[in-house]
Amino acid sequence: MCGIVGYIGPKKAAPILFDGLEKLEYRGYDSAGIAVLENNELVVEKKQGRLKGLEDVVGDKFSANIGIGHTRWATHGKPSDVNSHPHQDSTGNIAVVHNGIIENYLKLKEMLIEKGHDFKSETDTEVVPHLIEQYYKGDLLEAVKAAVKELHGAYALVVTHKESPDTLICVRKDSPLVIGLGEGENFIASDIPAIIQYTRKTIILDDNEIAVITKDKVEIMDKEGNIIDKNIMNVDWDAVAAEKxxxxxxxxxxxxxxxxxxxxxxxxxxxxxxxxxxxxxxxxxxxxxxxxxxxxxxxxxxxxxxxxxxxxxxxxxxxxxxxxxxxxxxxxxxxxxxxxxxxxxxxxxxxxxxxxxxxxxxxxxxxxxxxxxxxxxxxxxxxxxxxxxxxxxxxxxxxxxxxxxxxxxxxxxxxxxxxxxxxxPKELYSGLKELPILADKIIIETEKQIESLIKPFEGWGDSFFIGRGLDWHVAEEGSLKLKEISYIHAEAYAAGELKHGTLALIEKDIPVIALATQKDVYEKTVSNIKEVKAREGYVIALAQEGDTEIGKSVDQVLAIPKVPSLLTPILTVLPLQIISYYVATSRGCDVDKPRNLAKSVTVE
Missing domain, CATH: 3.40.50.10490 (Glucose-6-phosphate isomerase like protein; domain 1)
Known part of the structure; x- marks a missing residue:
């Protein structure tokens, strides 16, 4: 879900925070915010909407060398400026970013209000800085340790305090958090892509671990304060892999x-x-x-x-x-x-x-x-x-x-x-080794036909995917792809089940993608396709090369290379992905960041 970044070192923090947030925007893009310690003051800038809007507001006005950032997928509280992270305490001295859900936040909020704390947002997260404030007696680490003992739920937290200008503290329970180790600088992120261009040396926090981070040192301890010796993991990804x-x-x-x-x-x-x-x-x-x-x-x-x-x-x-x-x-x-x-x-x-x-x-x-x-x-x-x-x-x-x-x-x-x-089956071993070459061929061939393949979807808000056996399960994935990025309602059905109710939904020219690659049920699948055509649905069939029969029963055929029936799922899903992508872009959808969704679902 939400994306978290943090930086401490000799460089300007804001550009590094924004760069990291851009890499994490797939985790949530309802709003974004940063907090930096600028001229001994804790300054927070946050804004509803995509990260670019916040970047335009901030520009290059900050020279701070320490800061935290957040890109949000809303759970508690609608997307808005005030519900955006970072959240602060009553004094404005503490700022916190959070990924996860604080399950007992209402009880904590009521207790803190009784003690005089003033809340501004609808979020569960805001209880955290107020709780840290409640326990703060001059030692930020001790206040964080005391506060997290009160929290029920999942959280990855990064905390900064005006009175600790050389320190970031982070805590993890059931939500991912990675520390990147640099030379005279250190990084924090929800995911590795946010920091990979700066360092390949990382420490993965485990549940209930707390990290105290300065520019020169990372100290990790358990929730009782006992120091833990953590392994350093070297990331072997190419940094270019996280770019378009x-x-x-x-x-x-x-x-x-x-x-x-x-x-x-x-x-x-x-x-x-x-x-x-x-x-x-x-x-x-x-x-x-x-x-x-x-x-x-x-x-x-x-x-x-x-x-x-x-x-x-x-x-x-x-x-x-x-x-x-x-x-x-x-x-x-x-x-x-x-x-x-x-x-x-x-x-x-x-x-x-x-x-x-x-x-x-x-x-x-x-x-x-x-x-x-x-x-x-x-x-x-x-x-x-x-x-x-x-x-x-x-x-x-x-x-x-x-x-x-x-x-x-x-x-x-x-x-x-x-x-x-x-x-x-011996043919599976040789067939698996051929898959990369065949996959490349399918991608090229499908894109050559893409205009005719996506045209049947124009003007429709519904579509269907059908198949039998392995084809049915791939149809499930095809329907998920189409609806999540194009917002066209798509359903996948076992083709033999059509006559048990679903045929009532078939209208003239409604797009139906039929997978017909399974040899043992091929004739029955063709019969089911004919049931759709009898109701005037528009059928695009996926079939193996050399199938000369399927074209007599459908409107379009997309051929995949001939392989053993057991191996077709890895190949048939590729055209379904490509069709979904181009249908979505033809409708003007943001395919990388579909509405209401996030990449890594780290909350229940």
């Missing part, structure tokens, strides 16, 4: 980066007809002892999990359940020490997924994490890790993270099959 690199939007850039992301995720993991994931440290004895697998994820990651279920059940014959993470721990899930739980999260910081991970471990399950971010909370807390190598994904709508998550499920399934002594 000439593309009009990050989303289009990231669509085009998928062949490379697939290639990097495959690298050294397929050797001949075997998959090498030995560094995952899962043993054959452990796998033989499990009775079922539970996949838990949110949004796009959940859709990847649906494909994973089909692969694991089909090839390994192990029962698999896929759960939405936000519901998982509230329904008394049936997981125990005989269950392998697979959690999927691009950022590795998704609050609901992290909570599901912890609940699973509490119940005795081992957890395998599929994640794109090394050192993330999910990666650190899981028992086993499969890291995708997608690189930083900035656009809110996930593309390369999804395709590499899918690839992760293929590799994991094949590897598990090997450990269990099962015969795996």
């Amino acid at each position: 690199d000439g593309y009009p939007h990050f989303m289009l850039k990231e669509i085009h980066e998928q062949p490379t992301a697939l290639r990097n995720t495959l690298k050294d993991r397929i050797i001949g007809d075997t998959v090498d994931l030995d560094n995952m440290n899962i043993t054959a004895d452990y796998l033989k002892d499990i009775k079922n697998i539970s996949i838990v994820a949110c949004g796009t990651a959940y859709n990847a999990g649906l494909v994973g279920k089909e692969l694991i059940e089909g090839l390994l014959r192990i029962p698999v359940e896929v759960s939405v993470a936000s519901e998982f721990r509230y329904r008394n899930p049936l997981v125990d020490d005989k269950t392998l739980v697979i959690v999927v999260s691009q950022s590795g910081e998704t609050a609901d997924t992290l909570a599901a991970l912890r609940e699973s471990k509490r119940r005795g399950s081992k957890v395998l994490a599929i994640t794109n971010v090394k050192g993330s909370s999910v990666a650190r807390e899981a028992d086993f890790i499969f890291q995708t190598i997608a690189g930083p994904e900035i656009a809110v709508a996930s593309t390369k993270a999804y395709s590499t998550m899918l690839l992760g499920f293929y590799l994991i399934t094949l590897y598990f099959g090997q450990l269990l002594g099962k015969e795996m």
Whole structure:
């Protein structure tokens, strides 16, 4: 959700804060603000709307060498100037930025009002600076430590005080926070892209850790004040990966980066007809002892999990359940020490997924994490890790993270099959190695046809995606992409279910994207497509090259290279992403920052 930055050092803080906030604007863009210590005074500037509006107001008027910044995704209180961060205490001496939710803020607010504190905003965050003020007796660290003991919920906090002009203090619980180590300067951020151009040396704060940061020193302690020796992680991302690199939007850039992301995720993991994931440290004895697998994820990651279920059940014959993470721990899930739980999260910081991970471990399950971010909370807390190598994904709508998550499920399934002594289809190994080349071809070919592919969506506020088996699960992801960035209402259905109610929604020329790549249900899918055409829907079909029949039943055909049916999801999703992108841009939508959404969902 919200993005946090902080800087202390010899340079002007404001330009560094704005640069970091620009890199984090995908985490929220309702409003933005900064606080700097300028000429021994704490000065706060904040404004509703995109970051550019705040930059225009601030200009170059600050020369301060210390400051904090925030870009907001509203939770408590509508987007407005007054609800924007940073928030201050009654004296104006303390400023705080926050990512997360303070669950007991109303109780704290009532207590503080009784003690004479004056509140200005509708936010939960504002209780934090007032609580620090209440405990402040000349020692900022002690006041912060006392205040956070009163907080219930999730928070990443950065605190500055007029009377501590050489110090920033930050605290983390259930919301991500990274410290960047420089030479005579140090940085704070919610995510690595905000600081990667300044330093590659980072420290990832764990839950309930507090950091005291000066320009020359970073000291980390637990909530009781005991000093902790933390590992320094060197970031191996290319700084250019967090830039648009000439593309009009990050989303289009990231669509085009998928062949490379697939290639990097495959690298050294397929050797001949075997998959090498030995560094995952899962043993054959452990796998033989499990009775079922539970996949838990949110949004796009959940859709990847649906494909994973089909692969694991089909090839390994192990029962698999896929759960939405936000519901998982509230329904008394049936997981125990005989269950392998697979959690999927691009950022590795998704609050609901992290909570599901912890609940699973509490119940005795081992957890395998599929994640794109090394050192993330999910990666650190899981028992086993499969890291995708997608690189930083900035656009809110996930593309390369999804395709590499899918690839992760293929590799994991094949590897598990090997450990269990099962015969795996040989064509999958060679087919997986061909995917990066085929993905590049599909992206090029789809963009050549894009004008005719997006034209059916003109003037429509509704659309449908249909398919069977694996195609249905990819249709779910296609519909999510279209609605989240173009604001066209889109629904995905198992094609065989149309006649059980959904056909009532089909009108003349309404756009329907039909996936027809699964050989074993191909004829039935074509029959379902004909049901749509009989109601005069406009059908764009995705089918494999060499399919000469599908064109007789639809309005347009988009061919994907011929591969084994099991491998089509990684290829069929690419045209769906591209269509969604161009439909959205034709409607004038901001595809990188769709309304009401944020990239990394770190609150429940």
